[in-house]
Amino acid sequence: MTNHGLRADAERNRERILVAAEEAFLERGAGVALEEVARRAKVGIGTLYRRFPTREALLAATSDERFVALAETSRVRAAALGPGDALRQFLEELARNTSLYQSLAASLGTVIQHGTPGCTAITAEGRRLLQGAQDAGIVRADAVFDDIICVVSAIAIAVEKDSAPTTHITHLVDLLLNGLHVR
Structure with missing residues (x-):
């Protein structure tokens, strides 16, 4: 993935969210609770929503x-x-x-x-x-x-x-x- 103009820690969080989302979507489908994605990524739900304001934005990413x-x-x-x-x-x-x-x-x-x-x-x-x-x-x-x-x-x-x-x-x-x- 490329840097999206984010600080290094924010970029790491973004990448962790994407990896966790990929795993969760493959295992449980696109309807998996976003709280579960945040938990898997070891970030707060607010951090997930700051990077991906909707489920569809996360699916697109x-x-x-x-x-x-x-x-x-x-x-x-x-x-x-x-x-x-x-x-x-x-x-x-x-x-x-x-x-x-x-x-x-x-x-x-x-x-x-x-x-x-x-x-x-x-x-x-x-x-x-x-x-x-x-x-x-x-x-x-x-x-x-x-x-x-x-x-x-x-x-x-x-x-x-x-x-x-x-x-x-x-x-x-x-x-x-x-x-x-x-x-």
Whole structure:
């Protein structure tokens, strides 16, 4: 992680909060009590809220590196794929990332609006791929990125307790893209 213009002790607290949140979200889901995150990080709840004023801000921060990596991988991979396949790959990866923390999907739309580098990268890449598929005449012109996020959230919710989430995600993304196809 990088320094965010914080004093050294404040930066250490921020990092401890992120590590504790990652562990808690992986173990108990995105709905875990923030008091538990603060306890695990060995900071007061006020310190947690000063750094991350909302649960969604904390979720955005813990997802940041994964979202940056997803966007970068997508951009590289998209060059070798057609616009439809590039959009499909991106949607599947975003749904997989969103289902990493149980219950993250319910707030994905709010989480990605937090302006972290990862959230900004995901939004830009998603819009770029959607526009490319629309320009190629593959995806309906009336589809917007927010629609895609709503459906990706629904897909991630649907597979949260699935024993074969990857297969189910692929199937649901296929259904989504069939619905978005230009007729």
